[in-house]
Amino acid sequence: MQIYQHWQGIPPNRRGASVAMGNFDGVHLGHQHVIALAATHGPLGIITFEPHPRSYFAPTSGPFRLMNAEGRANRLAKLGVQTLFELPFNATLAGLTPEGFVSEVLSQGLGVSHVTVGADFCFGKGRTGSAADLKTLCAAHGITVHLADLMQVDGAEISSTRIRAALSQGDTKAARHMLGHWHRIDAEIIHGAKRGRQMGFPTANMDVTGLHLPRNGVYAVYADILTGPQKGHYLGAANLGTRPMFGENRPNLETYLLDFKGDLYGQHLSIAFVEWLRGEEKFDSLDALITQMHADCDRARQILEAAP
Structure with missing residues (x-):
């Protein structure tokens, strides 16, 4: 798996990827569903962010990540990801409007062909862009978008929050039930x-x-x-x-x-x-x-x- 920590100067052979986009903290079953859908549309890539946006906006909120960047990359590689775009989440990226993110990062920078996100995905300055907005904006650049339904386990949506709660109780089996590992x-x-x-x-x-x-x-x-x-x-x-x-x-x-x-x-x-x-x-x-x-x-x- 090739890892890029920027979105400029991506070589031609890494452009045109079908990417799953999100934070993928834990790479749980819901994340794996999004990634599997992306894999059906072309060479598989991942767009994620480092540090986690929550760490950027609330640096004193305390430890919350299930995985560090190394652990996430190792897990993604096991899922067959060919290219990992680990974008630096800084003032430049945080300040991009939804339109600017699609134009500058997805289209011009990474040159992706397809994007798959969860139905609750938000992006752009102030999280003002919805998953539906992503679909509309990408269409103008010839990028197709798939919105993945959120997955449930035991009648509740899988989330990093629920996994953290299980681990805090020492319930490794419940965490595995949601993580898939x-x-x-x-x-x-x-x-x-x-x-x-x-x-x-x-x-x-x-x-x-x-x-x-x-x-x-x-x-x-x-x-x-x-x-x-x-x-x-x-x-x-x-x-x-x-x-x-x-x-x-x-x-x-x-x-x-x-x-x-x-x-x-x-x-x-x-x-x-x-x-x-x-x-x-x-x-x-x-x-x-x-x-x-x-x-x-x-x-x-x-x-x-x-x-x-």
């Missing part, structure tokens, strides 16, 4: 305090800044090493939270990969949250913590080996 966090492995290594459980630490995090606690997880010589699929147990045993208060995700030995610093990891095992606890001693970690790993292995 396990909720994942993808990021580079960074150096931590190395306490796990000293206790016999070396962990891979990941930065979770800016993300809406699932319920704090210990999880059974699938761990996919995405880069490097040890690339592959592993079982794991992950701790998400602030590590009260050590008096810290910054959210952190650290994962112990079962049946793995090696150095992963600088590689990229994808963690799939399969089942919440327990909440965070403060133990009376390190020995008590180590005993619990052994129990957590045994239970995680049982769950993951039986999971679909």
